[in-house]
Amino acid sequence: MTATTPVRFEHRDSPLGLGTATPRLSWQLRTDDPGWAQTACELDRDGTVVRVESAEQVLVPWPFEPLRSRERAAVRVRVASGDDWSEWSEPSTVEAGLLSARDWSARFVSPVTLGGIGAPAPILSRTVHLRAGITSARLYATAHGVYEAQLNGRRVGDEVLAPGWTSYRHRLRYQTHDVTALLHEGANELDVLLGNGWFRGRLAWAGRRAHYGDRLALLAQLEVTYADGSTEVIGTDEQWTARNSGVLADDLYDGQHTDLRPAESEVDRVEVVEASLGRLVAPEGPPVRATEVLPAIEVWRSPSGRTLVDFGQNVVGWVRLRLRNTRAGQEVVLRHAEVLEHDELGVRPLRSAAATDTYVLDDAQEVVLEPNLTFHGFRYAEVTGADVVAEDLAAVVVGTDLRRTGWFSCSDPDLEQFHHNVVWGMRGNFLDVPTDCPQRDERLGWTGDIQVFSPTAGFLFDTAGFLSTWLADLAADQQDDGSVPYVVPDVLYGKSPTAAAWGDAAAVVPWVQYRRYGDTGVLARQFDSMCAWVDRIASLTSDGVWAGGFQFGDWLDPTAPPDDPFAAQADPDVVATAHLVRSAEIVAETARVLGRDGSRYEKLAADSRDAFIRHYVTGAGRVLSDAPTTYALALEWDLLATGEQREHAAERLADLVRANGFRIGTGFVGTPLVTDALTSAGRPDLAYRLLLERGCPSWLYPVSMGATTVWERWDSMLPDGSVNPGEMTSFNHYALGAVADWMHRSIAGLAPAAPGYRRITVRPVPDAALTHASARHHTPYGEASVAWRREGGEFTLEVEVPPGSAARVHVPGQAAVEVGHGRHRWTVADPVTPRPAPATVRDLLDHAELWPKAVALLAEHGLGGDSARLAREAAPFLHRPATELATLLAMKDPAGGGTAAEAAWADLLG
Template identity: 85%
Template structure:
């Protein structure tokens, strides 16, 4: 007998649907069945006894089939599904509760202290005493702030959010939170206290030192609604009856840290006044909040050469240090400084630029106390502590970030590659802190559009980013200029005039498309469509003779050949990059138009005409692309910019030769890095993609791993081989952009890729290599768990696949025709496609031979014909088509005094 279960029901993209911001939430559920023939043909949805049948196979983001919910509504929904005449049992009910859906639902008003709480003053606490009668049935606190807030009821923390309400484009969109505070209230007097900090609203933002971007007064909006057993409701909102007093937090800033004085002091009680604010901009959260997600114990405490007390937490994290102190004395001052790395065995703070990243505590007499900040965050692995003798057991790093649900995992037989993948995950955890930031430690921490544009596919595999990036895209749309220009950072605190930088502004088109492809959400496309069109229309208006040439561009940012002081100086021509992105974004908009049932003709024509102009301006008949750099070939190949098979073939070979000539070191910046391994693979050279991925010398993806990195670096050489910090002004050790190659690892190394929106169809196409004996990837799709695992052993290649109910897959195995499978677990064994490479015939073959090339490099070095793989590969590049055995003699020709014949004989012997 077979068994099929459905549910639980999920509402929109919220894991916790308390305070949902829509009256008609879309519904999703997963199905589990051991019936191989099961296929959903219908479902029934039950809302508190009202049952609606939907004849559809859809189970992801199904439109709400009931009457719209009012504000504050609490309802239970369950589902059962049918395959023909066979029905599952009903799921357990899932509860949803709407928030305040209209500005009219708020009787509270924003209030701010009159005398205290100014810039440079202690953080204020706003308070109200509430007297409640018996019979409390439930209670909700709706709250937000100009600044960040932390609420307490009767001394107990309200919720577990950190730095609420987070960072949005405050002038247009301000999130509020809904808290269930029923258990914190009591009959009689109740004290509600809310601490306000500067946060993003009034703290420093960006490197110019400016603060108060959104206003110079902190303010609170709070509405406590208490429902009694008899059905009556009492509402207590912020108004002039509230009071304010100073807290023990004397200073707080996201960049500079927090100063806390724990000594008992009296504070003057201040009155508050109502401040004007538009309640129409209040929105409910679409994704999870920022929370403390993990606590890591300190690994080591020691004294630096200068006598400083240093702490190593073993992992570069974002958050703060928690200290357990004993026998403190009044007036004792403890200072905690933070940094990501050590330099010369001391705290490496230069990359912080002007950010002080320092927390200070003035202590009171106490036998025991735990101290930690709550209105700031830092990016760090190491801390320096002065003012107290500490041991590792009393120290911990509190990890803070948006509490995203993990959805993706990868493993393989290469330890360094697994560590690299862990670094990608930690880099994302640290930088997905309410907005997708570039870095979490220096005087920046901004939502750079270019970084998330390249990283969005990787992010969408590793974590559920639908709500997180959906709300960020809503901010992008409101920050977008009337002419369609997209600011470089969202929320925009740089205020650039008509900002139009390719690959950065293209986040407007690429990120919504990625969310749709990974989550099946047409709603985000509909909401962002006007924004997407506006960006493409803007950059199309900048073209001359069909190409986008001239003007400011970031280009292939942080190309490894660019000098530290000039990150713009990439090998790839910025006009080539800009025009390629125009084609790509125009094609995306055309695709979105088709998905939404709108006319795609204009953007199809724009893409076709721009592609023709791209070839006319930048491509030779033989497939050479202007600037002859790896990035331009990766763009041209992956985005199908070359019209003839001959041009594509030559471009693919040229890209491969550039990779070889660079000794398999990376040669791309932000733009080319997500594409180069895909381009090599689709061009039939996956072995070169593996060589590029697994290279360990600088610059490479694994070089930071060999240097002890635990997150992804901003620069390929953020730390130089001698252990010193790169002299460039921008040198972060936690930047996720260059980790975008993890998407290729998931799709190609492991072989798990979406073939239809939301993984409704899946492509299983692992591409093994001799460098690995096994690899696997697992992803929690909207339909359930999908996984691919393969291993090579004893001449056999075994692939195991799991497909969730509601999905199907096309499986590509070496030497086999594609296989169609449905849900369930499947396994195949075929002959191992990885076979020993033949003896190299040409120099090109020798470079491609992963086992022989390192031996040849060592031999040539011993013969004095070069030093290191990169230099010898560069010297060998002009001779790729010559016989491999002649390479030593050819290199010896540069020195007329040398006898090349002996060198040739030695290399020939090595090659057999």
């Protein structure tokens, strides 16, 4: 039996208010027939059937007449394998939005006197008198600021902080709401609350507000269709009025101050304000919503007598508080923070962000308090002004309502917790734009962070529409010379010097989106932006290398002092030139995909690679600055001239990892690459050791400290429970979680081999540290999964491939095999075998099972110390016999008892 899922339009299910007249169509197949392969399809639009001779089922071009503004269509599909046809899918509906500025009769309006900076949030209102016979109604709306609409006292839609944040000078999203059920014959009251949001609130650390303008404004157009076919349009104009709300103050950083007592407000006129309607765009991805509610797990008193609440998870959103028997004038204050410090609310990392919601209450038997014009990043809250219990408190989780598409599990609970932390870090920071952090006075769309994290993001959630709209903002904010801002949307206004790894998001993120979703459209739209970036950095080269000038480098290398995150081990010129090579290669490959001439960029990539080798690599494979990040770059991006150089570079990277006691030695740039570099160099065991280390700095150190999201710094919290003294410390930053992509591809073994997972590579890399691991992912073609288990001397591998896709499976110890869709299973001898007795100190360091015993034994005799310290002390002796290590360390530390350990040491080594 073969069936198809309902059609998707672009990257959305049954969208209302789509922004294109010719949406591409996608569907998935369900079949029990292993020989089924789509050869053709028929698409039916409201009775018009078009046959397409193609095996493609992802982003198929629209075969019908283009949609007109407001036009609605129902589309279904059936597919053929030769002469065998499936049943028709269930129909999916699509409705076009307002596709032209000419479709808007409404104009932006703003209160004449109310609603200024520092004034209460205004409500703009209009009474609408409607006839009988309403059959459908749409509200198209956007704002300068953020808005929340109500019709007849009922909320319109479930979106939060609409219209979201885009590059407002160039692009402003509007929303389409079906409000048919909210209207009735006669008088209807339409009220829209306006808040400061990103438009007029504080942005960035300098404290500046009103980046985009000092007046809030609303654009709204209500269109009502009657049974007789007539349509009535009511848009914002001078007939609307304004009044103050009970929201006395609102800011994304500082929180919301709300007075719930009834109060009379003067009615103000509104006036039309000039604003281009040509900026208006429809959403490409899902909106921001409240996606989950987490109950409080504990309420207690701090040493200072404060009431503290723990929600058990670092989240983004706000607190919902239920109170009973309140009195008029009672004030309740909620402060938010991610951590506790000295058993009190740890607010220092927030810098100037107040993150405080205040409520002035009225007499009420019961009231539920929550804000609607702000958000906070927090795990803990402090409540003053009311006695509360855990049952009356909950954390409302807010973020872009992305569809979950990827999962990972394994036998190590700490590693599973780390993956959980990566997921929650993404959930919190993917709030309309991919922000760096969601809690302090920043929350900006840093380009470097998403550049390194986009592969992980595309596995965990469907980011196709989310990142395509962000990339459109990147291109809009890109400077005339091709430079890319550090943050998008750009609130630094072109003051960002060009920086490698950050600006490279212009090339890397579109390419990742293409590889993960098979979307050539995003490449075509971003191609000029990609070229402009590479042309810009090529213009900065001297003798082929990009040297000098400002760079972030390997940002937040763990060796950097708390107050100097730039001070990385990796030379910034090496980092910059490596990124030039990579981005030039991406643009060249993009040109080939699009059928354009990319020869200039092929030559640039080749010349830049030669220059990198000439300037930064010795004949023996040493890379300038001798840091893990520079070796990872050189190995993963093929920046070495010979196999011998590669062999020596791989060996040196491995030795650096050993010498550091398997503690992490990379920052934002090197962290996504170092485990891949070790794996491709034939040392996945060292990659596992690096990943599974629990001492600081490491990926699992925050887990050992109770973290529920990924931290900005490897040591955002110090072992004694105090917060890192650096001025810039966040406990919810996703960048260092980019290693999860390696976990999906190498630990579990699930990776795309062709755009959109049309072909899949299954290549698990098992290790003695784990007994099982699995990953599954909702690809554009359907669910793919890989699961393996080591048990009883056997290794069992199970693979699922969706119809329309195929996989190349690398079963350990066997030749790779090609498989089609369906479920597949193999059982072979366990490829993980005990390591031989260590001959050298290097072998001993590599011996994951023996090393902890060696550490304990040496420490017992006064040598070494903790695992990392001992590894550093042993590093000069890597090539010496393991049997001599105790004596060698005793020579370094004569006060130690090396000779006393010889008998036990010999027994340990077998």
